[in-house]
Amino acid sequence: MSVYAVDIGGSSLKHGLTTASTYKITKNYMRMSAKQHAIQIRRPVERGYVVNWTLQGDILQDILPNNKEHTLLLTTPLFTPEKLLLQQEEVVFEEFQFEKYSSVVPQSMVFKPIPFACVVDLGFSSTYIVPLIDGKVLLSAVRRLNVGGKLLTNYLKECVSYRQWNMMDSFELIDEVKEAVCKCSLSFINDMKEFANGTATTLQWALPDFVQTKNGYLMEPQTAVPDSTQVLRLGLEQITVPEILFHPSDIGLDQAGLHGGIVEAISACPEHFQSLLYQNIILTGGTSQLPNLKERLEKELRPLxxxxxxxxFHTTNDPIGAVWKGCQALASSGSMPIVTKAEYQEHGSNICRTRLGNL
Structure with missing residues (x-):
């Protein structure tokens, strides 16, 4: 059976035939402006859910195989509203005309050999904390934090726009800056004092001029800035942006931090499984690549x-593609549930709910 797997993320699509050695990455948005310095972006995914299947279908059209006899495997977030599930299945069977279809919860695809684990998926739109009991999601214990890579980038964008250059229309550029300079602080108060008294290092990011240079770069400390180069100077922002993961109330979100969410999720599981879950906390997703995240999280969790x-803590070798690789393993196992086009036409979406599980 030939399976084409697509992990639908808010930032990118990870896709490819599961018989291939690796996957491809495609940006999951459309540019509405040709100006490189001020890009207008339309995304089909909002708050972690595909809310615009017309736009998502247009993006998928360019990456899906022409052979409709492949089984199409899509990842679908937990607690997706029924209306969006109906649209997804309609696009698969009626617009793309695939003969077979399957859908999985992305977090359940990570580290499949571990039967008891707490998957912390720090994604683009949000962070999911998903306990797995005997390999199955315990829905009543799932917690979601409305902080992800997108919010952190937007916060950094606001900070530098207020203090330095107006970067409000430069999401991609600031996202690159965030990935290069931001890190979790292991002693936030002390680090703040160091920035206040000038003993901490302020980093300089050289901005592209989009004439001679198309990409920015991190300058060496104490390097003289050429007259023709504009730079972003990043001091406090290095640690205050990732701090939102641990204290969302700093920007007005009435939610517990990442460590509080993990404790809540595991505490909602049967007591005799809790020790196993704390021993198998899996960090995945693009935002999990923040330096010092694991160490800071352990420091915050230990008193609780x-x-x-x-x-x-366990980390995946490839946080971006971990879910796709899990889909690859599922497809090769021969145990993947499938809904055929004929069954869909006869029973409608009810057959998808029954066979593919409650998402």
Missing amino acids: VPAEYLIQ
Whole structure:
């Protein structure tokens, strides 16, 4: 059976035939402006859900195989509204005319060999904390934090626009800056004091001029800035942007931080599984690549977790493609549930809910 798997993310699509050695990455948005310095972007995904299947269909049209006999495997977020699920299935069977279709929860595809785990998926639109009991999602224990890579980039964009250059229309550029300079602080108050008294290092990011240079770059400390180069100077922003993960209330979000969400999720599981879950906390997703994240998270969790529980973190070798690789393993296992086009035409979307599970 030939399977084409697509992991639909808010930032990008990870896709490819599961028989291939690796996957491809395609940006999951459309540019509405040709200006490189001020790009207007339309995204089909909002708050983690595909809300515009017309736009999403146009993007998928360019990457899906022409052979409709392939089984199309899509990732679908937990708690997707029924209306959006109906649109997704309609696009698969009626617009793209695929003969077979399957859908999986992305977090359940990460580290499949571990039967008991707490998957912390730090994605583009949000962060999901998903306990897996015997490999299955415990829906009542799932927690979601409305902080992801997009919010962190937007916050950094506002900070530098207020203090330096107006970067409000430069999401891609600021996203690149965030990935290069931001890190989780292991002692936030002390680090803030160092920036205040000038002992911490302020980084300089050289902005592209889009004539001779198309990409920015991080300058060496103490390097003289050429007259023709504009730079972003990043001091406090290095640590205050990732701090939103641990204290969302800093920007007005009435939610517990990442460490609080993990404790809430695991505490909602049966008590005899909690020790196992704390020993198998899996960090995945693009935002999980922030430097010092694992160390800071352990520091925040230890006072909240019973002393007799061991806390251990696992990271995936490829946080961006971990879900797609899980889909690849599922397809090769021969146990993937499938809905055919004939079954869909006879029973409608009810057959998808019954066979593919409650998303």
